[in-house]
Amino acid sequence: MNPRQAIESQKDINKALYLPKKTELAVNLIHAFIKNNNILGLKLAILLSGARSQITYDNENKVHFEVEELCKLLKTDRRNLSRNLKKICSTQYTYVTLEGQAGMTTPIHSYEYYAKSTKIWFEISSKGKELFSELGKGGYQFTKCISENLMELKHKHSLRMQLFLELVNNYSANVGKRIKMSKDDVNDYFGTNYANWYEIERKILEPVRSEINTASSLTFRYDFTIVKNQGTGRPKFDEIIIDVVDNSESLFALAHIE
Incomplete structure (x- = not known):
């Protein structure tokens, strides 16, 4: 399937499901993390959308968290977080623009965390930042509901x-x-x-x-x-x-x- 066919196919699916554009974005992003069996990555992606609280990036597109606070938000513990950091940064997201250009990004690009540190940061790709920003824009109801209901789930x-x-x-x-x-x-x-x-x-x-x-x-x-x-x-x-x-x-x- 070429990029133009992919666009038309996605439009047909969205029309059949009555999906608004932003719901399409949410579905594609969330499916990328689920297909990768990346549960903590998905939960972090929801946080990065700003659906639960304001997200601040530094000048290198990094987002900084207090480890204990992040564990509380993700409903996990330090040990599980440490074990899954590489997995969190492993999900790739493919997309096709309306102009027909195909692309791929790793939205959560890298991290830095030391075992006894109280802080952790994640570097977000430029495209990932754009996607997360769009996903959470305007207190978006779909993302807000997802953020409230996903955090407790483990499977x-x-x-x-x-x-x-x-x-x-x-x-x-x-x-x-x-x-x-x-x-x-x-x-x-x-x-x-x-x-x-x-x-x-x-x-x-x-x-x-x-x-x-x-x-x-x-x-x-x-x-x-x-x-x-x-x-x-x-x-x-x-x-x-x-x-x-x-x-x-x-x-x-x-x-x-x-």
Whole structure:
């Protein structure tokens, strides 16, 4: 696919999902970190968007943090942060401009941190700074919701589902907060290859819902559509129907969000 075809393909997807431009940017950035299985990097990227607090860069495009404060914001500890610093700086983001030019950047470019130090800095690429700035501009609601709901999550399937729920929840007002997916759709989205719905339910849906229920203001319920005219025997499922559910009044979610 050439750059122009990529642009047209992305436009078709955005139109089908009712995604505004900034949501497209959020989805692409967040997917880049999730595909790289870079959970702490994703959480830092959300912080760098300025969705939670003002971000200040020095004249070398570095962002400085107090280590203890950063650990608190990322819901992690020093040991886990130290182990994952190289991973945080490993995610690459590819893009195509409207002029048809293809490019790639490593948004979180490098870091400096010593084991007993109280401070840490990350150097952000020029394109990364531009992307993060655009993502967080104007108190952007999608990014704000993501930042509130992602920080407590620890597993990549939960992160993918949270992004999915935020997307569906941000559909235009005249579109229902429900979506149908085939088994192939689910496997493609979560990067899995499960042969049947039982495995998908056991290894994705139930563990993810259990974690999200205790940490997020959005959760979900699901049901399966049964294949028609299948004859006798156990029912065979055709698709899954996922509904977004407001979880903001949950005592568990409130405890984390507040």
